[in-house]
Amino acid sequence: MKGKRPYLWVLAAVGLVLWAVPLALYAKGVFLPTVLWIPLYGVGLILFLGSLGTLFWRACLESDPVLRQHDHTVHDERNTAIRGKASAKTLEILRVVLMAAVVWAAAGDSSRQLAVLLFGILLLLSRVEFGCTLYYRRKM
Missing domain, CATH: 4.10.860 (DNA Excision Repair, Uvrb; Chain A)
Structure with missing residues (x-):
């Protein structure tokens, strides 16, 4: 589980930049075209919140043995098959x-x-x- 953490932190940082740049430009009075603004804002928001949510879930799985056991039960081979x-x-x-x-x-x-x-x-x-x-x- 720990091998993907730097990757998720990088995704969170990229998402934060993509999310914050349109907002900062808008605050300064620079208006991007809607065709450019919506994808930047949306992709940034999804990357930022998605990677933070995944990091939070992994931290919860590592700290709580009941959640870890439930996760193993849900993802066992029989249920996957x-x-x-x-x-x-x-x-x-x-x-x-x-x-x-x-x-x-x-x-x-x-x-x-x-x-x-x-x-x-x-x-x-x-x-x-x-x-x-x-x-x-x-x-x-």
């Missing part, structure tokens, strides 16, 4: 539903953009699954 099978079945069902929706959208009177969008989502889903398969093959 059950969640993995449920996720795989959900992915198969989602793929079948998307395929049916693509066929329905292409054959029906709906717009061509809907069929292309659904097909793009189906391709994205397949690519993410393929990438995860490659990642876990290399990891195991």
Whole structure:
């Protein structure tokens, strides 16, 4: 657990900078375009609060044996295998539903953009699954 702490502190610092820079510029009267301001502010806030939350959770796990035991219970191999099978079945069902929706959208009177969008989502889903398969093959 301790190996990722410097990484999380760096993420918190980067998030704080990304979050504070738009606010400081706004306070000085420099107005960034909304297209630039919202992503900087949002990404900075998510990085800062997310990494601080993770650091807090890790500190709680290290100090409280009851929480540590609960975390081990939740993340044991059996529960992980059950969640993995449920996720795989959900992915198969989602793929079948998307395929049916693509066929329905292409054959029906709906717009061509809907069929292309659904097909793009189906391709994205397949690519993410393929990438995860490659990642876990290399990891195991």
